[in-house]
Amino acid sequence: MGALQVLIMGNYLGIDVGSITTKMVVINEGDEVLAEVYLRNNGRPLEAIQQGLESISSRLDGETSIDGAATTGSARHLAAYLVGADLVKNEITAHSIAVIDLFPEVKTVFEIGGQDSKVILLRAGVVVDFAMNTVCAAGTGSFLDQQAARLGISIEEFGTLALKAKHPVRVAGRCTVFAETDMIHKQQIGHSIEDIVGGLCDSLVKNYLNNVCRGKEILSPIVFQGGVAANQGIRKALEKELETPLIVPEHFGLMGAMGAAKLVKRVKPFRTQFKGFELSRKSCLTRGFECSECENQCEVVELLVDREVVACWGDLCEKYRKSSSVVSQ
Amino acid sequence: MKVTFPHLGTMHIFCKAIAETAQIPYVVPPETSRKTLTLGVLHSNESICLPFKIILGNFIEALQMGADTIVMVGSGPPCRLGLYDLVQKAILEDMGLHYRWLTIPPRLTLQAIWKNYKETKELKKELSWKNILLFPYGLRMGWKKMMACEALEKLAMKVRPREVKKGETQKHLKKALSGVDEARTLRTLNDALQKGKAILQMTGQDFSRIPLKIAIVGELYTVMDPHINRGVEQKLGELGAEVTRTSWFSTHILRSLRKNKADQNSERIRFFEASKAYLGYDVGAECNLSIGEAIVRSKEGYDGVVHLMPFACMPETTASGILTRVGKDWDIPILTLILDEQEIEGRIQTLLEAFVEMLQWKRKAA
Numbered sequence: 265m266g267a268l269q270v271l272i273m274g275n276y277l278g279i280d281v282g283s284i285t286t287k288m289v290v291i292n293e294g295d296e297v298l299a300e301v302y303l304r305n306n307g308r309p310l311e312a313i314q315q316g317l318e319s320i321s322s323r324l325d326g327e328t329s330i331d332g333a334a335t336t337g338s339a340r341h342l343a344a345y346l347v348g349a350d351l352v353k354n355e356i357t358a359h360s361i362a363v364i365d366l367f368p369e370v371k372t373v374f375e376i377g378g379q380d381s382k383v384i385l386l387r388a389g390v391v392v393d394f395a396m397n398t399v400c401a402a403g404t405g406s407f408l409d410q411q412a413a414r415l416g417i418s419i420e421e422f423g424t425l426a427l428k429a430k431h432p433v434r435v436a437g438r439c440t441v442f443a444e445t446d447m448i449h450k451q452q453i454g455h456s457i458e459d460i461v462g463g464l465c466d467s468l469v470k471n472y473l474n475n476v477c478r479g480k481e482i483l484s485p486i487v488f489q490g491g492v493a494a495n496q497g498i499r500k501a502l503e504k505e506l507e508t509p510l511i512v513p514e515h516f517g518l519m520g521a522m523g524a525a526k527l528v529k530r531v532k533p534f535r536t537q538f539k540g541f542e543l544s545r546k547s548c549l550t551r552g553f554e555c556s557e558c559e560n561q562c563e564v565v566e567l568l569v570d571r572e573v574v575a576c577w578g579d580l581c582e583k584y585r586k587s588s589s590v591v592s593q
Numbered sequence: 594m595k596v597t598f599p600h601l602g603t604m605h606i607f608c609k610a611i612a613e614t615a616q617i618p619y620v621v622p623p624e625t626s627r628k629t630l631t632l633g634v635l636h637s638n639e640s641i642c643l644p645f646k647i648i649l650g651n652f653i654e655a656l657q658m659g660a661d662t663i664v665m666v667g668s669g670p671p672c673r674l675g676l677y678d679l680v681q682k683a684i685l686e687d688m689g690l691h692y693r694w695l696t697i698p699p700r701l702t703l704q705a706i707w708k709n710y711k712e713t714k715e716l717k718k719e720l721s722w723k724n725i726l727l728f729p730y731g732l733r734m735g736w737k738k739m740m741a742c743e744a745l746e747k748l749a750m751k752v753r754p755r756e757v758k759k760g761e762t763q764k765h766l767k768k769a770l771s772g773v774d775e776a777r778t779l780r781t782l783n784d785a786l787q788k789g790k791a792i793l794q795m796t797g798q799d800f801s802r803i804p805l806k807i808a809i810v811g812e813l814y815t816v817m818d819p820h821i822n823r824g825v826e827q828k829l830g831e832l833g834a835e836v837t838r839t840s841w842f843s844t845h846i847l848r849s850l851r852k853n854k855a856d857q858n859s860e861r862i863r864f865f866e867a868s869k870a871y872l873g874y875d876v877g878a879e880c881n882l883s884i885g886e887a888i889v890r891s892k893e894g895y896d897g898v899v900h901l902m903p904f905a906c907m908p909e910t911t912a913s914g915i916l917t918r919v920g921k922d923w924d925i926p927i928l929t930l931i932l933d934e935q936e937i938e939g940r941i942q943t944l945l946e947a948f949v950e951m952l953q954w955k956r957k958a959a
Contacts, residue, residue: 338939356947390958391951393920396944398931479917559626 274331277320277538278525279313279347280355280518281305281339284378284405285491286312287521288320290328295365295526299323302517309339313346314544321541333538334528336520338379345567345575346548348539351528358523360384360391363487365526366513371483374502374510375519376472376492378405383477395476405491407440408498411447411464415457419495422461426497429462437467465497469505484508489516546570555579594618594719597660599648600625602817603742604842606774607735608664613777615724615731622655625820629654634934636684642673642903643821643932644814649681656685662693662716672878672908674814734779741773741786743841748793750837753830754804757797763827765792805834805952808890810883811901812909815932816840822901823938825930825945829899832949837895839864839886840879864889871915880908884915891925896952898925899945904933926952 273293280287286309288301301320305312334351335343336358344352363373364386373384381404385393397404412419426432433450436442443464450460473482486508492498493516503510515522551566560580567575576584596619598608605621612619623629625647633650652663665678678696685692695712749766756762769789776782807829815822817840829836839860848861864885865875872881887898900916902909913929920927928948930941 338943354943354946354950356943357950388958390954391947392955393926394947394951396940398937398940398944479914479921481921559623559628561627 274529274532275328276525276529277330277333278358278521278523278528279316279333279335279343279349280337280358280520280524281309281313281335281343282337282355282378282491282520283380284409285517286316287337287518288316289515289518289521289525290320290324290330291522291525291529293529295529297515297518297522298328300515300518300521309342310346310548310550313343314548317347317541318544321544330536330538330540332528332531332533332536334524336524341577342550342567345577346569347543348537350533350537351524351531353524353527355380355520356382356384356394356396357391358520358527359489360386360394360523361526362519362523363489363513364389367485367487367511370485370487370511372486374472374486374488375490376404376488376498377490378409380404381472381476381490381492383480383482385480385483393480395478395480397476407443408464408468408492408495411444414444415461417457417461423494423496423498425458426462426465426495427500428458429456429497431459432462432466433459435460435463435467437469437471443467462497462501465495465501466505469498469501473505482506485511487511487513489513489519491517493517543569552578555584557581557583594662594716595620595660596662596664597622597652597655598664599651600818600820601648601814602819602842603739603746603770606742606770607739607842609774610738611728611731611735613731614734615727617720617724617731620655620658620660622651622658622660625651625818630934636688638680640905641680642906643934644812644818644903645673645677645681646934647818647821648677649684652681652685653688653690656690656692661691662695664695664697666697673906674878734782737779737782738773738776739842741782741789742770743843744786745769745773745789745793748790750826750830751835752793752796752798753827754833754835755798755800755802756831757799759831761796762793762830765796768792802833805896805949805956806894807834807836807897807899807949807952808886808895809836809838809840809899809901810879810886811840811899811912812879812903812906813840813845815901815903817842821903822930822932823941825899825901825941828942828945829949832945834896834949834952837890839882871919876908876911878908880912883909883912884919887916887919887925887927888923891919891923895925896956897948898927899948900927900929902929902931904931926955 275290275292275298278289285302285304290298292298299320301316303312303316332350333347334353335349336353336355340352359373359375363370368389371386375382380396382394382396384391408422409419412422417425433455436446447460447464488499488502488510493512499510513519546569548569551568553564555562555564562579564576564578564584566573579585596612596617600622609619609621629650630647632653633646637646637649682694693712696709745766749762753762769792772785772789776785809816809826816838826836861882864882867888868881868885871884875881883900890898900913902913916927928944
């Protein structure tokens with residue numbers, strides 16, 4: 265048994281490429297985090313993935329081999345084509361798996377990321393319901409980012425500033441455009457920055473609870489994760505509104521990547537598709553063109569690694585896709 | 594005279610058949626594409642719903658191809674579909690396009706005949722006796738083709754979750770439907786239908802699978818047209834779910850003819866009755882039926898319900914609010930997807946994948 269266990273001991277890489285940030289984590293058989301990376305995409309996910317691979321490999325000891333790789337997040341397919349993934353999983357499932365393993369008793373998961381906000385309801389370790397913002401991105405990380413930039417404060421300061429608010433102002437939270445108009449009005453009539461930032465946190469939390477969580481049975485214990493969980497102001501506002509403390513996991517920003525890594529660990533691929541960390545030193549680029557064969561005018565994207573087309577997508581008729589490798593779900 | 598009609602699921606196949614058999618010249622608008630949507634969005638009022646924009650795009654493209662007579666269904670309030678014909682008429686006129694408009698009424702009433710009186714008088718001059726004599730046969734042909742398309746689509750919904758090679762069913766369905774499209778007589782149509790069924794059955798299937806059962810409910814355009822709903826039906830099938838829906842052309846036509854109450858409509862009456870626990874009166878369009886169907890499907894042991902609606906659709910917005918309650922009361926997961934013009938195919942895929950996975954977990958846990 266002992267020998268067998270050594271044989272099946274492996275390390276697994278989870279990659280979560282979101283709209284704003286890219287997260288990577290390597291775990292071992294015992295779910296210990298061996299290395300982690302959290303970096304901004306700056307609108308270039310491909311470069312971010314390469315950078316991420318480079319920095320995560322520098323944090324691993326040279327002998328660590330990767331026995332399975334999984335991708336998640338809104339650019340999960342792009343990432344999978346690039347790095348060679350054994351598993352591609354949607355972010356809702358990935359986030360749920362990470363929570364269920366760490367906190368089996370949890371009943372609600374709040375996840376607020378760059379463009380997405382989700383709520384996942386768990387009962388007895390099983391997902392029973394979930395919701396995700398569809399038509400509106402109000403209250404997500406990118407809007408907070410934008411407002412912080414407008415006020416000339418860093419996003420890291422944002423939360424602590426909100427905590428200092430004495431009389432948080434009322435800000436319309438239904439839509440980012442309304443919220444911004446309201447904030448500018450409040451600033452022009454002389455409210456302090458702390459009170460405005462505090463007010464924004466309150467209104468975004470109300471928007472999230474009223475829209476994304478509408479009609480959902482929010483029971484504690486509640487886990488709060490995703491990039492926005494770093495924001496003290498939002499965290500406090502949520503706790504105040506729900507009158508219950510929230511659990512913020514240690515790796516709150518990496519939960520999607522952790523979930524992906526855990527899922528591929530369960531699959532235990534016989535031989536991993538992972539192309540290795542050397543990828544970070546190869547030339548990778550995407551090239552887009554508009555196909556003019558039919559009225560659909562598909563925007564086709566080709567992925568090139570070392571000047572060779574390794575994958576292709578975006579074509580509704582799948583004419584260009586023949587050459588690319590098939591990534592299993 | 595050149596007749597045209599909007600795209601809606603397989604509607605063009607049987608509309609074409611009617612015109613063809615009656616020897617009336619016709620134009621089938623190009624398949625709904627990004628260009629169609631762009632044209633529709635450009636010319637429609639900002640806050641109108643997605644089906645309106647796409648149908649308008651179809652008309653513009655068809656008129657540019659030389660069509661001069663538009664045939665469109667109409668309905669009554671409170672759904673905006675009731676205003677589609679009037680508003681689209683005004684827009685197309687503003688664009689300087691020339692055409693004649695025929696509204697097929699939702700119910701055959703005197704008022705409806707009056708509404709089309711002027712146009713029909715005009716048309717009579719242009720139609721030959723041959724056209725008029727052949728028209729009943731054309732209708733029969735159209736009806737048979739519609740039923741053939743529906744039979745093939747229903748079969749594909751059963752085959753898809755068991756297919757071994759992802760996407761094979763869809764390819765076979767396309768082939769089968771084009772066979773139906775090409776048939777010219779009732780006899781060849783019957784052959785095409787049998788052949789189509791055989792093609793679909795040839796799909797490599799794994800019969801050991803027990804697929805999830807999911808019902809699609811909601812606003813009829815978004816439920817019936819894969820361009821509007823970004824192929825939700827196909828996506829769910831390929832994720833391994835057997836999908837059912839009750840919005841078909843035959844259901845809606847039979848309803849407007851007030852026929853077959855005992856047969857087809859009984860299902861809809863059942864849904865309507867079930868919705869009474871939540872709604873005191875008929876909200877209009879498919880609202881009550883979306884709610885009622887979710888309840889009935891829960892009782893029938895379905896695993897989940899996917900509710901489709903265009904952004905800002907009044908009847909279905911009402912339904913979606915009530916459905917969150919229905920889901921809790923009847924213990925059936927309901928996923929509402931709101932569709933609009935933006936590129937949300939990736940997001941829809943994510944939501945559907947997560948939904949199907951959740952249902953699979955739920956089934957395993959039970």
